[in-house]
Amino acid sequence: MTSQQQPSHPSVSQQSSRQTIIAGNWKMFGTAESTRAFAEEMVRDPRLAHASGNGVGVVICPPTPLLHVLRPFCGTFFELGGQDCHQNVNGAFTGDVSAGMLVDAGCRYVIVGHSERRRYHHETDDVVAQKTRAALSAGLTPIVCVGETLEERQAEQTADVVLRQLDVVLQAVSPDQQFVLAYEPVWAIGTGLVATVEQAGEVHQILRKFYRQRVSNDITILYGGSVNATNAKELLAHSDIDGALVGGASLESRSFLAIVEATGV
Numbered sequence: 001m002t003s004q005q006q007p008s009h010p011s012v013s014q015q016s017s018r019q020t021i022i023a024g025n026w027k028m029f030g031t032a033e034s035t036r037a038f039a040e041e042m043v044r045d046p047r048l049a050h051a052s053g054n055g056v057g058v059v060i061c062p063p064t065p066l067l068h069v070l071r072p073f074c075g076t077f078f079e080l081g082g083q084d085c086h087q088n089v090n091g092a093f094t095g096d097v098s099a100g101m102l103v104d105a106g107c108r109y110v111i112v113g114h115s116e117r118r119r120y121h122h123e124t125d126d127v128v129a130q131k132t133r134a135a136l137s138a139g140l141t142p143i144v145c146v147g148e149t150l151e152e153r154q155a156e157q158t159a160d161v162v163l164r165q166l167d168v169v170l171q172a173v174s175p176d177q178q179f180v181l182a183y184e185p186v187w188a189i190g191t192g193l194v195a196t197v198e199q200a201g202e203v204h205q206i207l208r209k210f211y212r213q214r215v216s217n218d219i220t221i222l223y224g225g226s227v228n229a230t231n232a233k234e235l236l237a238h239s240d241i242d243g244a245l246v247g248g249a250s251l252e253s254r255s256f257l258a259i260v261e262a263t264g265v
């Protein structure tokens with residue numbers, strides 16, 4: 001099935017509340033050849049068909065120049081996502097990609113506010129909120145990342161930081177515009193340091209409670225930060241953790257599929 005055809009499962013934006021989602025963020029890795037091999041391994045594997053056929057949203061966010069390689073494979077068993085989008089529809093922004101361009105390239109999702117964007121591209125909470133709004137306007141489901149640094153955690157500012165980051169986004173969108181939230185403690189990204197289930201679960205509960213109070217609806221919240229085939233099952237078993245945003249372990253189909261399988265669906 002090609003991207004022109006209908007997916008077999010509803011996207012988050014069509015749902016009223018929560019969905020299990022496993023999203024892979026490839027960051028700046030991959031070649032056309034490795035991407036094709038990844039896609040072929042994925043679509044051949046019965047675990048992917050089983051999970052997506054039973055409502056798990058599987059999303060791959062490759063670098064923009066590799067979207068076209070995955071596009072012919074997506075739509076049935078997995079969806080495509082961008083890693084970032086500009087807040088403007090178009091303009092003189094060399095090197096940037098708009099949300100509409102991602103839609104054109106076959107995407108249904110886009111990551112916004114990843115800590116690497118906040119850190120290396122100096123994206124403020126306000127810019128992240130504008131990007132979220134731009135993505136929603138283009139028809140994408142944004143995966144909005146929030147998370148504290150190690151210093152902030154040690155200073156017991158975790159709740160303040162993640163709620164501030166979420167609050168700015170909520171002020172920019174209307175309550176019926178659904179997005180996915182990803183709790184990604186900065187100290188756990190790419191470090192091999194995974195948050196314990198208790199640490200992740202506690203922050204997910206805080207975020208969910210805040211969102212429910214503000215929007216009187218529920219929200220899909222993913223955990224991200226060194227998720228791998230070994231720790232995924234325990235994290236995903238927590239009732240407030242709806243899925244995972246996976247960096248390093250999403251680069252190989254074998255480890256990524258093991259995380260999809262760990263959803264238990």
Ligand code: PEP
Nearest residue numbers: 189190224225226247248
């Ligand atoms: C990420 O890039 O969002 C991420 C969570 O990376 P990793 O899984 O490698 O920590």
